[in-house]
Amino acid sequence: MNHIMTESAEVTTQSKGGYVLEVDRLVTEFDTPDGTLRAVNDVSFGVRPGETVCIVGESGSGKSTTMLSALGLIKKDGGRIAGGEVRFNGENLLRMSKERLRRIRGREIGMIFQDPMSSLNPVFTVGDQLVEAVRLHQKVNRAQARKRAIGVLSLVGVPNPEVRFDQYPHQYSGGMRQRAMIAMAIINDPAVLVADEPTTALDVTIQAQVLRVLAKAQKETGSATILITHDLGVVAETADRVLVMYGGRIIEQGDVETVFKSPKHPYTVGLLNSQPRIDENAERLKPIPGEPPNLAALPSGCVFSERCGLRQGREACTSEEPSLQETGESASHSAACHFWPEVRPPVHEQETISVRPKSVGENAPAETVLEVTELKKHFKTSGGLFKRGDKPVRAVDGVSFDLRSGETLGLVGESGSGKTTVGKAALGLVGNVDGTIVFLGKDIARYGRSHLRPIRKDLQMVFQDPYGSLDPRMNVRKIITEPMWIHGIAPGENGVEHLLERVGLRASIAERYPHQLSGGQRQRVGIARALGLRPRVMVLDEPVSALDVSVQAQVINLLKEIQAEDNIAYLFVAHDLAVVHNMSDRVAIMYLGKIMEIGDRAEVYKNPTHPYTQALLSAVPIPDPGARDGEGRIVLKGDIPNPSSPPSGCVFRTRCWKATEKCAIEVPALEDRLGIGHPSACHYPDVPQKNHSVTARV
Amino acid sequence: MNKRVLKSRPLVLGGFIVISVVMVAVFAPLIAPMDPNSQSLENRLSGWGTPGYILGTDQYGRDLLSRLIHGARISLLAGVIAVAVGAVAGLVLGLLSGYFGGWVDLVIGRIFDVLLAFPTILLALAIVAALGPSMTNLIIAIGVATTPHFGRVIRGAILAVRSRDYIVAAEAFGASDFYTMWRHVLPNVLPPVIVTTSLGIGSAIQTEATLSFLGLGVSPPTPTWGNIINDGQAYLGIAPGISLFAGAAIVVAVVGFSLFGDGLRDLLDPRVRK
Structure with a gap:
């Protein structure tokens, strides 16, 4: 090993010692009908054993392509390496035989991808796939391989590894599958671990678990880690060195x-x-x-x-x-x-006392436009002609809140919390709900479609997916004028141009089709479409989660400006606690169809009294390496339960470190037990100390 | 757009064949060298290259080329009308099934299942046998047999479109069911319909030929490609050209429509579109 290193040091002068994997002036090109694209341009870096290097960038930055090229996986996507070297322990990966490269990948270099469902083979058990991974690269018998696999599964925190060994990927939850992927990547003790957006598809409490597992795995194997991500919080949390692309x-x-x-x-x-x-x-x-x-x-x-x-x-x-x-x-x-x-350093406004431009509550109390009481929506799963359906999924199970004009209520929750269903139900887009939805004095919960139609223009929605929310066969002008036309509102002279201007788009965009626009532009068109009807309430369903960070900030600012001008009430549905913090006046934290805690934004973020809120806030990675505090973090155990069979009593009790017998029997009401000004649904609420000592194990 | 049409080889080749076949069918009386039904018994069963009869003659001494040219009319007409019938029926049922779901979907889906359980030929055969052989019945038979194929494709396309947010958006700004279906769903499922139509015409021509070959199609002496093969069958040893040329005509037409359909599919796929 040693002499190989010195050899490579002779070949290039850049090898400043100790790099196990070194990328040197890598250039990757793609041939497209429009000409040659240079996706990776003269990229050089290296990783040392035990070190974590994060590659961070927005879409199209070339961060994933760099690593796929380095590992010889780019040809499948039609790419071509046009120059440079990638040395693994001094050996050029780009010049070696396929056979040798295959031996190194998997044995010496482990890989973890974003989507664990498509990376695990659904027709083999997880255990079989682990055993195969070991036996492909090491001369061990099945029993030894099995032992090793179970050992690794328990290392990455898969409970009951002996049982889990014989299960198929679909029997694993998302977080568990990502652990299985990590297990597969580290099972041969690789020298380098490459993780491409390993936690992007996961909920924040699960992300915290997986990042911890990843750190543990790295510590055990001493491998060099390359982590590709768009999330600055994850970078600050994990990186030793950072490459910005x-x-x-x-x-x-x-x-x-x-x-x-x-x-x-x-x-x-x-x-x-x-x-x-x-x-x-x-x-x-x-x-x-x-x-x-x-x-x-x-x-x-x-x-x-x-x-x-x-x-x-x-x-x-x-x-x-x-x-x-x-x-x-x-x-x-x-x-x-x-x-x-x-270049000036980034601005931090930690100390500034903010004055919201619209000053809610300071003038005359704002009018309540929407009042939702005890909203319930149980989805029946249809079982087909001869089968009986399973238990209904309790997507929303008794949710109450009100919304005043000009304010933003942030509705936060992880997947399966029912937040999107609440958003849609509030607009009358979900049929067969229980409870009341009072819009300006009228209960619209049981309105039929024809009754709802005249009210529709007051209740609008902005969708998450900028690709799916615009009809691909209409141009922007038609998309924006269609709702107005349906409601008999004349767009007026330059109406479309004016709306486009309000959302920060050039008038020339009116004649374009959605596929000719970027994600951010599409989202703006979606906002313009809703604005044309001059709505009183807008439900924003994850409106920025599909956008790059820099574009996301533009759209957040835009939404705030529009609200200040038109005094619209926003119901902001999102999973990103940082975005909700920035957007909202009040927040409601949802878990398994119920509100766990609701109150003023600053109050809830500063003094969360529900254990779930505390865990959620503690799991958010802060983009500041100084704020890294691995020990004080609350990492919840386990997964979010299946909403078709939620736990009895308090739905959060299965993951809660405070749970007692009472929690299993009695459903905690949403009330202000501590008298601090906002309610939470917990039998044992408390205001946490800064350095939380409670650390539930992974 | 134009550039992309011309760049697609299947589309250009398929389009050329389709247009040629259509032109031949439309202008058959002008193109055909003689009357397809005039007999010349002294020249019967002459091979190809015989002076005056480029492709030779059949057992009654009728000019094979002229018969093939006129046969294109029936084959094409049967193919196009039958597929049109199937496409319209499939579109309506598929739209209802896909858009409304629930029991509507269940009932229509089971009907499709039953129809699909029979091979197309067998189903068409049964219908013609029940109604009696004639051009109209032939078209009805092929139309019914192709309906579930269209219905399935359309239902699938609608299910995919239905779940898109722009359909929810349409509901959110107060569009009616019918409006949404007409304005947002239909235009987005048309590409697969157009492609299926083009592919369907190819197979309808085949079905027509098969039924005519079995004597269940258009009655003689009207020429169709299917009954020309049937005529030639008895003389395969002496005059193989009769069946061979008719078979070739079918192959060329079917390949033409298939290529055209494939090319259209690529052209209309928004993922490929720039």
């Missing part, structure tokens, strides 16, 4: 402290400023203008020049591409900006 290039790199505290590339600063945080009260986020770059039409010179606030018309930015330069902030910190000394 943009337009296929590394534009900044360095140790995690330096990159977060004193970044020297305007893009990194912009990214950090765009990210809403639960520990800050930024009234307006500071987004990066424009959209992530299109690889087919990159600007000349610096790839970031078109969106950069620092450029100020200087010629160097468009004429010459900046290379990575050492900044001296810390060892090996470098940034690719001509004017890096001028």
Whole structure:
């Protein structure tokens, strides 16, 4: 091993010791009908044993393509490596035989992907797949392999590993499957672990579990880890070093402290400023203008020049591409900006006392527009002609709240909490609900479609998926005018143009079709469509979760501006606690169809009294490496139960560290037991100390 | 758009064949060298290349080329009308089934299942046998036999479209069921319908030929590709050209429509579209 290392050191002068995997001037290209795209452009970096390197970037930054290319997996996607080397212990992976490469992948380099369902083979048991992974690379018999597999399963926190060994992937929950993937990646003690968005598909409490497992696995195996993510919180939580990618290039790199505290590339600063945080009260986020770059039409010179606030018309930015330069902030910190000394650190508004522009509650009390009481929706699963249906899924099980004009109520929950169903039901889009939904004095819960029609224009919705919410066969003008036409509202002269202007789009977009627009633009069109009807209430169903961080911040600001102008009531449905914190006046925390805690935003975030709220808030990774506190974090055990058979008594008790017998028998009412001003549904509420000592085990 | 049409080889080749077959059928009386039914017994069963009869003659001395050209009319007409019948019926049932779901879907789905349980030929055969052989009955038979194929495709497409947010959005801004179906669902399921139609015409031509070959189609002396093969069957040893050329005509037409359908599918797929 040793002499190989020295050999490679002779080949290149860059090998500054100790890299187990080193990417050197990698270039990857894709041939498309529109010409050649350079998805990875001259990327170089290395990882040392035991170190975690995070590659962070928005869509199209080339972060995943870099690693797929490095591991020789890019040909399947039609890509071509146009230059560079990838050395594993000094051996060039790009030049070796397929046979040798296969031996290294899986044995020496373990991989974890975003979607564990498609990465595990559904027709074999998890155990079989683990055993196969071992025996492919090591000469051991079945019994030994089985023993090893069970050992690894228990290492990654799969309960009852002996039983779980013989189960199929579909019998695992999402979080469990990701653990199985991690088990498979580390079972051969790899020297390098590559994880591509390993927690993106998971809920935040499950993400906290999986990140902890990943850290543990790395500690056990001593492997070098490369983690690809778009989430700055995950980066701050896990990374030793960070590579920031943009337009296929590394534009900044360095140790995690330096990159977060004193970044020297305007893009990194912009990214950090765009990210809403639960520990800050930024009234307006500071987004990066424009959209992530299109690889087919990159600007000349610096790839970031078109969106950069620092450029100020200087010629160097468009004429010459900046290379990575050492900044001296810390060892090996470098940034690719001509004017890096001028870059100011990200803004933190922790101390500013915010004044909301619309000052809810300060003037005359705002009018209550929507009042939902004891809302219930049980979905019956149809069993077919000869089968009886299973137990109904209790998507929403007794939810009450009210909504005043001009305010935002954030409805937060993990998957299966019923938050989306509540949002849709509030608009009368869900049939057969129990309870009342009073809109301006009228109970619309049992209105038929024809009764609802005249009210529809007051109740509008913005959807999560910017691809699915616009009819692909209509142009933007038709999409925006259609609802107005149905309600007999004349769009007026320049009506469409005016609406487009309000959502920050150029008038020329009116004649385009959805597939010609970016995700952010589509979302703006969806907002314009809803605005055209001048609604009183808008349900925003995860309106920014499909967008890149920089674009997400733009849309959040836009939604706030519109609310301030039109005094619309927002019901903001989301899973991202940081975004909800930034958007909402009040928040309601949902779990398994029930509200666990509801109250003023600042109150709930500062003094959460329900254990679930406490765990949820503690699980959110904060984009600040200084705030890393692994020990004080509450990591919930287990998974979210199946909503068709929720636990008796308190639905949260199966994951709660405080649960007693009483919790299994008696359903806790939503009330303010502590007298601190907001209610929660727990028999044993408390206001947590700053450093929470309760740590439930993974 | 135009560039992409011309770039797609299946589409160009298929389109060329389809247009040629249609032109031949439409202008049959002008193109055909002689009357397809005029007999010339002294020239019966002459092989291809015989002066005056490029492809030779059949057992009554009728010009094979002329018969094939006129046969294109019946084959194409049967194919197009039968598929049109099947497509409209399938579209209506598929729309009802996919959009409303529930028991409507259940009932229509079971009817489709029953129809699909029979091979197309057997089903068409049974219908013609029950109604008696004639051009109209032939078309009805093929139409009924193809309905469930369309219905299935459309139902699937609608289920996919239905769950999209723009359908929920339409409901949220107060559009009626009928409006939503007409304005948002139908235009988005048309591409698979068009493709299925084009592919269906190919197989309908085959079915028509099969039924005519079995003597259950159009009655003689009207030429169709199917009954020409049937005529030639008895003389395969002496004059193989009769069945061979008619078979070739069927193959070319079916391949043409299939290629055209494949090309259309690629063209209309929004994932491929730029």
